[in-house]
Amino acid sequence: MFTLSSRQTDQLLALSAALIDQRAARVLVEPLDRSTGYWFGGGNVIRDRDGSILICGRHRVYGDSRTGVGAGERGKETAIYRADNPQGNFEKIASFSKSDLSTPDREVISIEGTALHLTDDGIEFFVSTEKQVPYPDQIAGYLKPGTGVWSIDRLTGKDVRSISPATLHEVIPSGFCYPARLHVKDPWLFENAGGDLVLGYCTHPFSWSSSGTALALRPVGQSSYQTIYSDALRRGPVWDIAAARVTDRLAVPKIGSFADVPDLSIYFYDSCECLRQLDENPKAVSRPRGWSCEEIGGIAVGFDDEPGVMTSLSVLAPLFTSPYGTGCSRYVATLADETGIFANWQQSQEDFSQPLVGHHLPMEQIREILS
Numbered sequence: 001m002f003t004l005s006s007r008q009t010d011q012l013l014a015l016s017a018a019l020i021d022q023r024a025a026r027v028l029v030e031p032l033d034r035s036t037g038y039w040f041g042g043g044n045v046i047r048d049r050d051g052s053i054l055i056c057g058r059h060r061v062y063g064d065s066r067t068g069v070g071a072g073e074r075g076k077e078t079a080i081y082r083a084d085n086p087q088g089n090f091e092k093i094a095s096f097s098k099s100d101l102s103t104p105d106r107e108v109i110s111i112e113g114t115a116l117h118l119t120d121d122g123i124e125f126f127v128s129t130e131k132q133v134p135y136p137d138q139i140a141g142y143l144k145p146g147t148g149v150w151s152i153d154r155l156t157g158k159d160v161r162s163i164s165p166a167t168l169h170e171v172i173p174s175g176f177c178y179p180a181r182l183h184v185k186d187p188w189l190f191e192n193a194g195g196d197l198v199l200g201y202c203t204h205p206f207s208w209s210s211s212g213t214a215l216a217l218r219p220v221g222q223s224s225y226q227t228i229y230s231d232a233l234r235r236g237p238v239w240d241i242a243a244a245r246v247t248d249r250l251a252v253p254k255i256g257s258f259a260d261v262p263d264l265s266i267y268f269y270d271s272c273e274c275l276r277q278l279d280e281n282p283k284a285v286s287r288p289r290g291w292s293c294e295e296i297g298g299i300a301v302g303f304d305d306e307p308g309v310m311t312s313l314s315v316l317a318p319l320f321t322s323p324y325g326t327g328c329s330r331y332v333a334t335l336a337d338e339t340g341i342f343a344n345w346q347q348s349q350e351d352f353s354q355p356l357v358g359h360h361l362p363m364e365q366i367r368e369i370l371s
Helices: 006-019 137-142 363-370
Strands: 026-029 039-041 045-047 053-060 075-083 091-097 108-119 122-131 149-157 164-172 183-191 197-204 212-218 226-229 245-251 264-271 296-303 329-337 340-347 356-362
Touching: 006 264, 006 296, 006 356, 006 363, 026 053, 026 075, 039 340, 045 108, 045 329, 053 108, 053 329, 053 340, 075 108, 075 122, 108 197, 122 183, 149 197, 164 197, 183 245, 197 245, 212 245, 264 329, 296 329, 340 363, 356 363
Parallel strands: 108 183, 149 183, 245 329
Antiparallel strands: 026 356, 039 053, 045 053, 053 075, 075 091, 108 122, 122 149, 149 164, 183 197, 197 212, 212 226, 245 264, 264 296, 329 340, 340 356
């Protein structure tokens, strides 16, 4: 069994830190307002057939799911933005409201993570929504007023502008048969060596006390999804003890120290020490905890022949925290090509809003780090 050397581990940590450069990043998509509770993020980034860059995510407005949607609208709409290149200006080209994504028997009351994927004959758009449906009888008392249950739907079109709510179909249903993973949301995806689609997503128990990462497989030529790993990344012992939500997979370039290594990937994930703010002893060492769920980030690694076996390299502390506002830094997404790696993520600002920010790491710098 191949294992990474300490030098290779240090190189992967250095590559990730250089890519998710908190101070060098520029704002790609503004939130709907520059104030607390207004965010944009939670999607992936892909290159369209014409060579342009597409990013997706959800616009959130002020609200607090801990007390129910009565505190605000929360996930208001999902949107897709386009630019000619990573350095360009991103413009909105499609969006869907909560009413657009609702069905007669399932009203959508919030929207979160999304993901785009090109197919042979078009494009598909995965969206996670909170639907106003009841909890199973045995745990009905845990459902907060005004909230619901999360699941993942899929919309399709010939191109981005033709994606239609009329094509909406649920692909990853809520875990009603297993309340410990009742809520499923925040999809991310990649194709394996055989061309099968691997769809990753976050799971939460009915009590919202933690989160985990699951993987489902859609074989080539099929339309059904089968869960292959229900707990792909275990929660850690320190800063990430409450959550382990993977948001992106980045194949490690086969250069330098990794030229002869079996196919290996970095997995960016979000976590926190607690799902509620904790007060620190003023005489203790101050450390980032996050002010609510899943607000700071780290990395794990895994060999591609076992996509559900991931090992965290951020054991003692997070690798990604914003230098502004609450310190929140989450929902990393990447796009690699011959020019380098383009990353975006949701980052807290001094005004406590969270726009989508991005950074492009040139290939020459990647080669230098991994040499």
